[in-house]
Amino acid sequence: xxxxxxxxxxxxxxxxxxxxxxxxxxxxxxxxxxxxxxxxxxxxxxxxxxxxxxxxxxxxxxxxxxxxxxxxxxxxxxxxxxxxxxxxxxxxxxxxxxxxxxxxxxxxxxxxxxxxxxxxxxxxxxxxxxxxxxxxxxxxxxxxxxxxxxxxxxxxxxxxxxxxxxxxxxxxxxxxxxxxxxxxxxxxxxxxxxxxxxxxxxxxxxxxxxxxxxxxxxxxxxxxxxxxxxxxxxxxxxxxxxxxxxxxxxxxxxxxxxxxxxxxxxxxxxxxxxxxxxxxxxxxxxxxxxxxxxxxxxxxxxxxxxxxx
Amino acid sequence: xxxxxxxxxxxxxxxxxxxxxxxxxxxxxxxxxxxxxxxxxxxxxxxxxxxxxxxxxxxxxxxxxxxxxxxxxxxxxxxxxxxxxxxxxxxxxxxxxxxxxxxxxxxxxxxxxxxxxxxxxxxxxxxxxxxxxxxxxxxxxxxxxxxxxxxxxxxxxxxxxxxxxxxxxxxxxxxxxxxxxxxxxxxxxxxxxxxxxxxxxxxxxxxxxxxxxxxxxxxxxxxxxxxxxxxxxxxxxxxxxxxxxxxxxxxxxxxxxxxxxxxxxxxxxxxxxxxxxxxxxxxxxxxxxxxxxxxxxxxxxxxxxxxxxxxxxxxxxxxxxxxxxxxxxxxxxxxxxxxxxxxxxxxxxxxxxxxxxxxxxxxxxxxxxxxxxxxxxxxxxxxxxxxxxxxxxxxxxxxxxxxxxxxxxxxxxxxxxxxxxxxxxxxxxxxxxxxxxxxxxxxxxxxxxxxxxxxxxxxxxxxxxxxxxxxxxxxxxxxxxxxxxxxxxxxxxxxxxxxxxxxxxxxxxxxxxxxxxxxxxxxxxxxxxxxxxxxxxxxxxxxxxxxxxxxxxxxxxxxxxxxxxxxxxxxxxxxxxxxxxxxxxxxxxxxxxxxxxxxxxxxxxxxxxxxxxxxxxxxxxxxxxxxxxxxxxxxxxxxxxxxxxxxxxxxxxxxxxxxx
Numbered sequence: 001x002x003x004x005x006x007x008x009x010x011x012x013x014x015x016x017x018x019x020x021x022x023x024x025x026x027x028x029x030x031x032x033x034x035x036x037x038x039x040x041x042x043x044x045x046x047x048x049x050x051x052x053x054x055x056x057x058x059x060x061x062x063x064x065x066x067x068x069x070x071x072x073x074x075x076x077x078x079x080x081x082x083x084x085x086x087x088x089x090x091x092x093x094x095x096x097x098x099x100x101x102x103x104x105x106x107x108x109x110x111x112x113x114x115x116x117x118x119x120x121x122x123x124x125x126x127x128x129x130x131x132x133x134x135x136x137x138x139x140x141x142x143x144x145x146x147x148x149x150x151x152x153x154x155x156x157x158x159x160x161x162x163x164x165x166x167x168x169x170x171x172x173x174x175x176x177x178x179x180x181x182x183x184x185x186x187x188x189x190x191x192x193x194x195x196x197x198x199x200x201x202x203x204x205x206x207x208x209x210x211x212x213x214x215x216x217x218x219x220x221x222x223x224x225x226x227x228x229x230x231x232x233x234x235x236x237x238x239x240x241x242x243x244x245x246x247x248x249x250x251x252x253x254x255x256x257x258x259x260x261x262x263x264x265x266x267x268x269x270x271x272x273x274x275x276x277x278x279x280x281x282x283x284x285x286x287x288x289x290x291x292x293x294x295x296x297x298x299x300x301x302x303x304x305x306x307x308x309x
Numbered sequence: 310x311x312x313x314x315x316x317x318x319x320x321x322x323x324x325x326x327x328x329x330x331x332x333x334x335x336x337x338x339x340x341x342x343x344x345x346x347x348x349x350x351x352x353x354x355x356x357x358x359x360x361x362x363x364x365x366x367x368x369x370x371x372x373x374x375x376x377x378x379x380x381x382x383x384x385x386x387x388x389x390x391x392x393x394x395x396x397x398x399x400x401x402x403x404x405x406x407x408x409x410x411x412x413x414x415x416x417x418x419x420x421x422x423x424x425x426x427x428x429x430x431x432x433x434x435x436x437x438x439x440x441x442x443x444x445x446x447x448x449x450x451x452x453x454x455x456x457x458x459x460x461x462x463x464x465x466x467x468x469x470x471x472x473x474x475x476x477x478x479x480x481x482x483x484x485x486x487x488x489x490x491x492x493x494x495x496x497x498x499x500x501x502x503x504x505x506x507x508x509x510x511x512x513x514x515x516x517x518x519x520x521x522x523x524x525x526x527x528x529x530x531x532x533x534x535x536x537x538x539x540x541x542x543x544x545x546x547x548x549x550x551x552x553x554x555x556x557x558x559x560x561x562x563x564x565x566x567x568x569x570x571x572x573x574x575x576x577x578x579x580x581x582x583x584x585x586x587x588x589x590x591x592x593x594x595x596x597x598x599x600x601x602x603x604x605x606x607x608x609x610x611x612x613x614x615x616x617x618x619x620x621x622x623x624x625x626x627x628x629x630x631x632x633x634x635x636x637x638x639x640x641x642x643x644x645x646x647x648x649x650x651x652x653x654x655x656x657x658x659x660x661x662x663x664x665x666x667x668x669x670x671x672x673x674x675x676x677x678x679x680x681x682x683x684x685x686x687x688x689x690x691x692x693x694x695x696x697x698x699x700x701x702x703x704x705x706x707x708x709x710x711x712x713x714x715x716x717x718x719x720x721x722x723x724x725x726x727x728x729x730x731x732x733x734x735x736x737x738x739x740x741x742x743x744x745x746x747x748x749x750x751x752x753x754x755x756x757x758x759x760x761x762x763x764x765x766x767x768x769x770x771x772x773x774x775x776x777x778x779x780x781x782x783x784x785x786x787x788x789x790x791x792x793x794x795x796x797x798x799x800x801x802x803x804x805x806x807x808x809x810x811x812x813x814x815x816x817x818x819x820x821x822x823x824x825x826x827x828x829x830x831x832x833x834x835x836x837x838x839x840x841x842x843x844x845x846x847x848x849x850x851x852x853x854x855x856x857x858x859x860x861x862x863x864x865x866x867x868x869x870x871x872x873x874x875x876x877x878x879x880x881x882x883x884x885x886x887x888x889x890x891x892x893x894x895x896x897x898x899x900x901x902x903x904x905x906x907x908x909x910x911x912x913x914x915x916x917x918x919x920x921x922x923x924x925x926x927x928x929x930x931x932x933x934x935x936x937x938x939x940x941x942x943x944x945x946x947x948x949x950x951x952x953x954x955x956x957x958x959x960x961x962x963x964x965x966x967x968x969x
Contacts, residue, residue: 056857076845099831122760127876134748135884145740158831
């Protein structure tokens with residue numbers, strides 16, 4: 001692990017962090033285009049973030065240091081994940097430090113602090129968001145863990161970089177039925193983890209759909225900017241993870257590889273937008289069926305991997 | 310080392326005897342006993358971990374108290390590990406109890422409390438170091454009776470007496486099974502020394518008896534019903550000892566007798582243990598989510614963690630039976646590391662709950678809230694405990710959860726297709742329990758410490774005294790240290806797994822250039838993760854600075870918010886109650902009392918009840934059957950002395966005929 005590798009990893013993380021609002025803009029533009037609207041433009045998220053970071057902050061009189069610490073912890077977790085997940089150039093020089101289970105654990109850490117943030121100010125909406133977010137995590141995390149387990153079993157490694165390289169070279173679960181099932185499961189889980197329709201609606205603050213937004217309701221100013229950015233980074237991380245594990249084939253040269261990554265991520269972002277437009281938000285308690293579908297797909301993949309061993 | 314161990318035992322006896330001598334001076338008795346017990350704990354930890362690190366194995370023979378019995382101890386790697394855990398937690402709990410037990414000095418029974426605590430700790434230390442079945446059973450019984458005295462300490466409360474009774478019955482049922490198994494394993498020569506124990510025929514029955522016996526003490530489903538009753542009733546320092554340490558003595562007993570002495574068995578045994586463990590884990594945490602009593606929630610969480618430990622043990626047994634000794638060593642190390650981690654963070658959580666109870670006189674989370682401002686240090690330590698128990702990096706719970714998952718993954722490469730399907734599904738259930746635990750402890754921490762206080766008791770709480778704060782902060786620092794530097798324990802654990810599975814896990818840790826933990830299919834570097842998280846958090850703290858910071862009221866759609874409008878623990882867990890309603894038989898009722906005109910509700914009451922499956926389907930029918938049989942059998946009680954003499958005569962004649 002040379003300083004050059006660290007430099008590439010840092011560049012990769014920086015590109016991912018800076019590109020995250022643009023990818024979210026693409027999803028929104030897709031939805032706008034399908035809904036026959038003009039939409040706010042691809043760069044609107046950047047303008048929103050700049051506006052938020054210039055503002056002052058308001059804290060509730062009932063809030064504690066958790067309201068100040070939670071956005072910082074969430075931001076730190078996303079920055080660390082940006083270093084761990086092989087994204088733009090397909091590199092993961094510190095991949096030995098965290099495997100797929102560590103990624104799930106770090107996402108859970110961010111979620112824990114977000115949930116505490118929702119409860120801290122003592123508002124009913126915050127509590128609702130926290131309660132629903134943690135309940136959904138209990139049904140989606142097993143599905144995600146099973147999918148990750150099947151990928152690890154198929155490739156013999158749970159490190160992301162190595163699994164990705166293995167699939168790229170044709171080994172592991174690459175291009176088998178199990179792979180297809182896992183891709184579907186991962187896509188469903190990416191929708192769930194990023195809080196998109198049918199799990200949650202990221203565009204509104206209505207009580208009916210307020211899971212992620214509910215927890216952020218009392219955040220303001222730069223802290224809200226940090227949290228909004230963190231959720232966009234999380235979305236791009238999940239899309240990069242799908243690219244690394246399911247469509248990793250790309251040229252070796254870094255510039256072309258980055259271009260390949262960008263094309264694949266944009267393709268997935270458009271797919272996300274289309275999926276959001278084609279479905280309606282599901283009732284909260286019906287999401288158990290949604291999670292069961294993802295778990296079932298992962299279990300099918302497991303059976304294929306076991307049978308074809 | 311041997312003399313230090315003798316000193317440990319002497320300190321234990323001294324801390325048991327001192328309060329009995331000083332029983333007329335309860336304040337002095339409690340203080341002296343706590344101090345002596347703290348020294349006992351520190352010395353036991355030093356002996357235990359010291360012997361483990363140095364690889365010492367020694368025997369100790371003491372002159373018998375009762376002629377004809379032997380007091381033989383052996384401290385090998387397994388005993389040393391558990392002795393270290395017991396000593397460590399006892400030391401911290403004793404420091405805590407210096408502050409916590411002060412109000413108890415003014416109530417009757419203080420000396421009994423101190424003596425029972427000391428007897429409990431001493432008995433646990435003897436249980437894990439005895440090398441003689443009689444000494445083991447005597448110490449086991451003393452442990453159970455001492456903890457019974459602690460559970461019913463507040464014997465004026467009906468619940469405490471009921472809880473103590475259920476606990477006494479269940480622990481003796483378990484002890485009966487253990488006794489039967491140990492007697493069946495008696496070998497030639499001295500029937501009670503560990504060296505000569507061997508399992509001849511009927512190994513399956515012995516295994517089943519050991520699993521049931523130690524499973525009762527560990528709190529595995531469906532034998533767990535005493536745990537959520539007994540642990541909350543005891544004073545907090547005793548609950549911490551019971552949950553954090555007594556469960557581990559059952560784990561020790563199972564490993565010693567079920568794995569080491571009984572020897573390797575068929576794969577089915579490992580799978581049964583794995584299945585029972587996974588079931589306990591899921592059922593335990595689901596019930597924990599439904600609780601609004603903080604200590605009952607923690608007790609159910611202990612059931613969950615005992616399940617996780619037995620998942621590791623079962624995986625180890627199954628892997629060993631297919632010849633994969635390295636993977637078996639990883640699984641066993643994961644189970645033992647989880648035992649240590651659970652002792653540390655469950656001790657922390659129970660002590661924190663005790664501090665909260667001390668300050669607010671309630672354990673009901675529906676009456677708490679806002680304590681983070683009144684008790685900042687306790688809250689910070691409890692936050693670390695909640696993060697650790699939810700298996701979140703960079704704390705210790707994540708490490709043992711990760712190791713267990715990697716051990717389960719390793720089962721895939723073995724030839725058996727059963728393992729290939731069962732182990733990944735067990736891994737999925739582990740992930741489910743981690744998710745449920747996170748939800749449970751967000752609820753526990755949020756309801757107790759965050760937002761506005763719901764009653765005046767919570768509004769006027771004061772931070773706990775220095776000994777209590779020091780104890781919980783020490784445990785919190787230990788959680789962080791064990792989480793960031795797991796390599797500290799992997800070498801010593803290699804010394805334990807070596808003799809038991811034939812493979813060492815010491816090479817799972819690479820120290821250079823960055824400490825990495827390698828096991829199963831992957832590797833992590835908790836030190837690097839922790840360091841990077843700290844660096845990024847610090848950078849963001851410095852970089853993100855709002856220009857103007859104002860304070861305002863929480864947004865309530867224009868209404869003045871009061872404490873009833875924030876989410877309560879029951880409402881927080883309602884989505885989970887609905888999602889898993891098919892398991893609970895949830896019944897929810899809403900009663901609305903309407904005002905004039907029938908429009909505006911004057912009073913709304915929400916009633917939720919769940920059905921405890923083990924009690925409903927197993928214990929209540931068993932109890933009813935037992936009582937009906939007993940009622941019919943009581944027909945022989947005629948009340949006439951002549952009738953009873955006739956019974957004696959008939960029995961004597963039958964016995965004489967049979968013996969002839």
